[in-house]
Amino acid sequence: MPRPARAVAACLLLQLVLPFAPTPSRRPQLRLRSESDGRLVAVKAKEADLRAQLAKIQREKADVLSNRTLEIGIVGFGRFGQFLATKFASYGHEIHGLSLSDRSGEARDCGAQGCGRLDSTEDVEMFFARKPDVVVLACSIVSFEETLVRIKPALEKHPDTLFVDVLSVKEHAKDALLKHLPSTTGVLCTHPMFGPESGRHGWEDLAFVYDKVRIPDDESDACERFLSLFESAGCRMVEMSCTQHDVYAANSQFLTHLVGRMLGGVGDLRSTPIDTKGFASILRVVETTCDDSFDLFSGLYRYNVHSKSTLLCLRKAMADIELRLISSELDGGKVDGEARGTLDYLDVRERVWNENGAEWSGRTP
Ligand code: NAP
Numbered sequence: 360m361p362r363p364a365r366a367v368a369a370c371l372l373l374q375l376v377l378p379f380a381p382t383p384s385r386r387p388q389l390r391l392r393s394e395s396d397g398r399l400v401a402v403k404a405k406e407a408d409l410r411a412q413l414a415k416i417q418r419e420k421a422d423v424l425s426n427r428t429l430e431i432g433i434v435g436f437g438r439f440g441q442f443l444a445t446k447f448a449s450y451g452h453e454i455h456g457l458s459l460s461d462r463s464g465e466a467r468d469c470g471a472q473g474c475g476r477l478d479s480t481e482d483v484e485m486f487f488a489r490k491p492d493v494v495v496l497a498c499s500i501v502s503f504e505e506t507l508v509r510i511k512p513a514l515e516k517h518p519d520t521l522f523v524d525v526l527s528v529k530e531h532a533k534d535a536l537l538k539h540l541p542s543t544t545g546v547l548c549t550h551p552m553f554g555p556e557s558g559r560h561g562w563e564d565l566a567f568v569y570d571k572v573r574i575p576d577d578e579s580d581a582c583e584r585f586l587s588l589f590e591s592a593g594c595r596m597v598e599m600s601c602t603q604h605d606v607y608a609a610n611s612q613f614l615t616h617l618v619g620r621m622l623g624g625v626g627d628l629r630s631t632p633i634d635t636k637g638f639a640s641i642l643r644v645v646e647t648t649c650d651d652s653f654d655l656f657s658g659l660y661r662y663n664v665h666s667k668s669t670l671l672c673l674r675k676a677m678a679d680i681e682l683r684l685i686s687s688e689l690d691g692g693k694v695d696g697e698a699r700g701t702l703d704y705l706d707v708r709e710r711v712w713n714e715n716g717a718e719w720s721g722r723t724p
Contacts, residue, residue, distance in 0.1 A: 501654050
């Protein structure tokens with residue numbers, strides 16, 4: 360190729376290639392706004408790394424702890440006691456029960472070693488003589504204190520046993536345990552936020568609330584091992600004070616039970632060929648609450664100081680809605696004598712509620 364032609368060709372080639380050349384000015388820049396931004400990125404990466412390490416260690420710890428067999432005593436071998444026993448026995452732990460009724464058949468079915476009677480002094484003595492690592496109290500809320508008093512003479516001989524309650528109300532459980540147990544005995548207050556219905560297909564991601572109320576050094580191992588039963592089953596572990604639990608539970612758990620019981624009392628609520636998702640949820644709420652004993656429901660009401668206010672607020676909300684509906688009929692000029700009577704009645708109630716509002720308005724912690 361002659362010289363000038365070669366120069367033109369080189370020029371053309373350069374023009375084609377240059378736009379793709381990696382010049383520093385064209386490269387996308389990762390620009391940090393300030394030095395502190397850079398530090399934040401580094402600290403966040405370090406935090407994520409530590410979190411991952413901690414999660415790994417926790418899984419390893421739960422594995423190690425759950426590999427050692429625990430001797431677990433369950434007082435109250437009813438619906439929930441059996442539900443726990445079945446799970447614990449499936450992990451290979453040794454379970455002994457103590458109940459008011461004869462639950463020996465149910466104990467066998469759950470894989471437990473046996474179940475004595477609460478009203479037999481001999482059975483109660485034998486239950487404690489086995490030196491369980493943990494005693495789980497799973498009797499009804501309403502009989503909790505009476506049960507503690509019943510087993511008190513035997514448990515006082517074993518002050519180094521860890522006591523765990525699973526009551527759905529926590530302040531009452533904590534107060535009763537601190538009142539009746541020796542001052543050196545360990546107290547772990549817990550509430551598995553699920554039951555035989557909601558935990559039927561596993562405990563993965565279900566909340567487990569606990570408060571280490573009093574854990575002496577020599578019982579901390581039993582405490583860790585007991586908690587690891589729930590941790591390794593995949594529960595969401597939530598450490599929370601008993602007081603805070605009761606505030607939340609009145610607005611969530613008691614409200615759910617209350618609405619479920621009310622809907623259950625409506626009558627023939629059943630699935631239809633045209634169910635909406637909303638109605639299916641309603642049926643589920645009825646199913647998961649009405650199967651529980653009335654003792655459990657009344658315990659949620661009587662032993663959580665915040666439940667009364669939840670009930671009153673629900674009644675007021677219902678009256679408000681009724682009032683609005685009837686008022687809208689009145690606006691359309693279509694109100695019969697009966698509706699007018701109801702309206703007057705609700706009006707009076709509304710006024711009384713407003714006058715007493717202060718009594719149940721301060722519901723936040
Ligand atoms: P429950 O009706 O609350 O309790 C039944 C248990 O209480 C049975 O073991 C029963 O003994 C015992 N009991 C009843 N009256 C008694 C008395 N006077 N003296 C001694 N024991 C008495 O029903 P549950 O569902 O089994 O609940 C047990 C506990 O677990 C409750 O504290 C509840 O709050 C808690 N819990 C339940 C759920 C749930 O979904 N069900 C979830 C979390 C926590 P017998 O069996 O010998 O008759």
